[in-house]
Amino acid sequence: MxxxxxxxxxxxxxxxxxxxxxxxxxxxxxxxxxxxxxxxxxxxxxxxxxxxxxxxxxxxxxxxxxxxxxxxxxxxxxxxxxxxxxxxxxxxxxxxxxxxxxxxxxxxxxxxxxxxxxxxxxxxxxxxxxxxxxxxxxxxxxxxxxxxxxxxxxxxxxxxxxxxxxxxxxxxxxxxxxxxxxxxxxxxxxxxxxxxxxxxxxxxxxxxxxxxxxxxxxxxxxxxxxxxxxxxxxxxxxxxxxxxxxxxxxxxxxxxxxxxxxxxxxxxxxxxxxxxxxxxxxxSLTTGLTNKPSAALPVPYPTVFHDQFQIDLSTFSGELAVVLIDAVGREVSRTTLVGGGLRSVPRSELAAGRYNCLLHVENSGVTHNLGQVIAE
Missing domain, CATH: 2.130.10.10 (YVTN repeat-like/Quinoprotein amine dehydrogenase)
Known part of the structure; x- marks a missing residue:
């Protein structure tokens, strides 16, 4: 089907x-x-x-x-x-x-x-x-x-x-x-x-x-x-x-x-x-993630990127994961980072397209919606 x-x-x-x-x-x-x-x-x-x-x-x-x-x-x-x-x-x-x-x-x-x-x-x-x-x-x-x-x-x-x-x-x-x-x-x-x-x-x-x-x-x-x-x-x-x-x-x-x-x-x-x-x-658990995320959360930039985008994780500590979800709800990328500063998320082999960007906090298990990014 x-x-x-x-x-x-x-x-x-x-x-x-x-x-x-x-x-x-x-x-x-x-x-x-x-x-x-x-x-x-x-x-x-x-x-x-x-x-x-x-x-x-x-x-x-x-x-x-x-x-x-x-x-x-x-x-x-x-x-x-x-x-x-x-x-x-x-x-x-x-x-x-x-x-x-x-x-x-x-x-x-x-x-x-x-x-x-x-x-x-x-x-x-x-x-x-x-x-x-x-x-x-x-x-x-x-x-x-x-x-x-x-x-x-x-x-x-x-x-x-x-x-x-x-x-x-x-x-x-x-x-x-x-x-x-x-x-x-x-x-x-x-x-x-x-x-x-x-x-x-x-x-x-x-x-x-x-x-x-x-x-x-x-x-x-x-x-x-x-x-x-x-x-x-x-x-x-x-x-x-x-x-x-x-x-x-x-x-x-x-x-x-x-x-x-x-x-x-x-x-x-x-x-x-x-x-x-x-x-x-x-x-889908991600339905509605296109809604604007909380202003208290970091925003990925640039939103439209080629090789990488960055996230300011100064307000977070410990191990984090930036997860990208495609249009059908599949996880296509997961980058492990450490909080405490400006961090880069490489594109690697990610195909061109629009993705929901999630931030998963490992020590609490909480996942935040950071909005969308577009790989060109």
Missing amino acids: TTYNGNIFVAAPPNGIRKSTNDGVTWTLANTGLPMSGSNYQVQSVGHSATALFCGTENGVFRSTDNGASWMSVNNTLPTSSNTIYCNRIYTFGNGTFLVYTGQLNQNGGGVFRTFDNGTTWLQAFSGLSSNMTVNSLAQVDGVLYAATSTGLMRSDDLGGSWQAAGTTNWAVQAVQGSGNNLVILGAFGAQRSVNGGTSWTNATGYPNTNAPQGSDLVVYDGQFYAITKTGASGCYRSVDNGATWAAFNDGLSPQNTFVQEEFHAGDEHLYMACALDCYRIP
Whole structure:
């Protein structure tokens, strides 16, 4: 599922694309231009770039430039899809849109593909991945792209141009996400956490299984990790300590929708989850942070920056953390500082964009809103 231009879109086979223009109150079908398989629309995925929607079907990949009112094929040089090999996930990282296909790379159609021109041309994005790998999901953490695959965790430092092993994983990984220097995976040993780029892993506590099933999903939102466990009544689990410990988080879900959960989507103001019968959401903890911060708090300057910005921390003491949150509520940068003077926050690998700037006081646990900064 995805949100785009204020609308919600859900891939709901065999009915095709469902669209809501009123925040999920009512839904309509948005299948004009999509092919039918018999009497069904077998749409398996939906996502978007900055200016277009994409969906993956068992008949190929399609694009919409009119908010889902109509679709056209952009399969071009992409593999021929079928009921076993098709585009299962769609991501946008930077100015690239990525498609993840079911099936091993040595099968005709498996792998990862990317476009930088809204599907006019498609490029293979699996150089360095083994032919026996099936890619399950992708995530971007601090500018590094990670791929959870059937034989291990891979990383790319050039936006999918080439891949190499990420640390020491040589087991199946279903999902990966990260926040700061924390990497979290769901895989053959359940939920695990690494603070050194995957060189070593620590098993999480409280997670409901020790071998994450296929289809497990993972998202980080407002600095917290959420997992679709694919373990029957266990449903959704959440970690508030960077993946170290987990607990069930199914408040408000019916038994049927606790039992069958499909995927997450991190929206601007809500985290969404598509389930068997319904879609659910929880609000972002950072919604409303664009409000003017207290005059007693320091203000980042310059607000629009290139290489770094500064904060006067003269009125603070001890260890502090300046945290940047992107438009969908994800933590994208965390800089540890010490109070007592003017401090600089480097841009590092931060992508261009607008970010909410938070100041976390370690000894009290209090987080202050400092307003917004813009990286150019």
